[in-house]
Amino acid sequence: MARHFLMLHVTVKDGERALLTRNGRLERVLEPGRHRLFDPRSELAAEMFQVVRSEFPAERYAVIHAARPDLAADLFEVVETKANEIAIVSLDGRPMQVMTPWQVRVYWKVATSVDAERIDVTSEPRVSAHHLAMTDRTRLVIVTEAVVENHEAGLLYVEGRLVERLAPGRHAFWNVGRKIEVKRLDLRPQAVEITAQEMLTKDRIALRVTLTAFRRIVDPERVVSAVPDVDAWLYRLVQFAIREAVAGRTLDEVLSAKAALDAELRDYVRARIADSGVEVTELGVKDVILPGEIRELVNKVVEAERVAKANLIRRQEETAATRSLLNTAKLMEENPLLLRLKELESLERLVEKVGRIDLHAGDGQGFDALLNKLVRLKPAEAT
Incomplete structure (x- = not known):
């Protein structure tokens, strides 16, 4: 915008609009192009606005709507929410903003398609998958979202009152005008x-x-x-x-x-x-x-019990061995042939440990006498 002599030169680019005012009162809207306006008293002023996916101040819109309702209807799209109402505003088909209750937003519609989807949160407390995909959940504070795992139980509380038990999966709720909380409990041991x-x-x-x-x-x-x-x-x-x-x-x-x-x-x-x-x-x-001293005493008692048990086992084994020897002696006493076999067994073990043995039966004695007199476990009986 520039002034030259008695003229006001205004250049409006594509994607812009200029509000032309005379002494602060709106006269008209300038379209893209170069405008030469006669202004000898410097009463005209032009204010530039971006109109592509842009928002217009609601206060300024209220003034324009009061003065020129026809012009306001041609230029702007107004989105207003009521109590317990959410609006998702899409510009050229792309979700851009989520409006909370009692909000007013004004958008330029001369170069942008403006659509608003209103949701009554009293009748639809759950956020559908479609609406959840349209909202920016990283910055949105009007949505309570929770993921319930397979091993968990999700409990939904509205204003401190238990409403229902949620199945495993993703759940989202509008928390506008009420407090919503999801408690998750692990059901695993x-x-x-x-x-x-x-x-x-x-x-x-x-x-x-x-x-x-x-x-x-x-x-x-x-x-x-x-x-x-x-x-x-x-x-x-x-x-x-x-x-x-x-x-x-x-x-x-x-x-x-x-x-x-x-x-x-x-x-x-x-x-x-x-x-x-x-x-x-x-x-x-x-x-x-x-405690340390009690532990030492217990260890000593346990050790004494083990020693006593070992001694008992040792005595039992010795008794069993003695009883076995006694039984063997009785058998040998009652059976001379068994005694003779035992003598030969002892001789065999003895011979295994000796490299050479010379045996002499005596004068006039044969081999038979040698075998009979080699080992005697009891003296010969007197004739």
């Missing part, structure tokens, strides 16, 4: 480690016990209404159970009756969580930690 805590047994011996519990959620709706934090609640409950169980047992009973202790703990916990929607599948003692 979870391990809860109960760390070591010091306690006294019935015989006043201090020890520490660590436990492991496996729990899973079987009724999500009941869990969220009964238990604020499942793991913390179960942790405290098991702590009370193990303290009560250990306090009523001696150290020997705790160490020797682990299976009975685990069964008692499971019964105690299951009886108290029966109506909570949580199931404890396994619960047991993982470690029993004794």
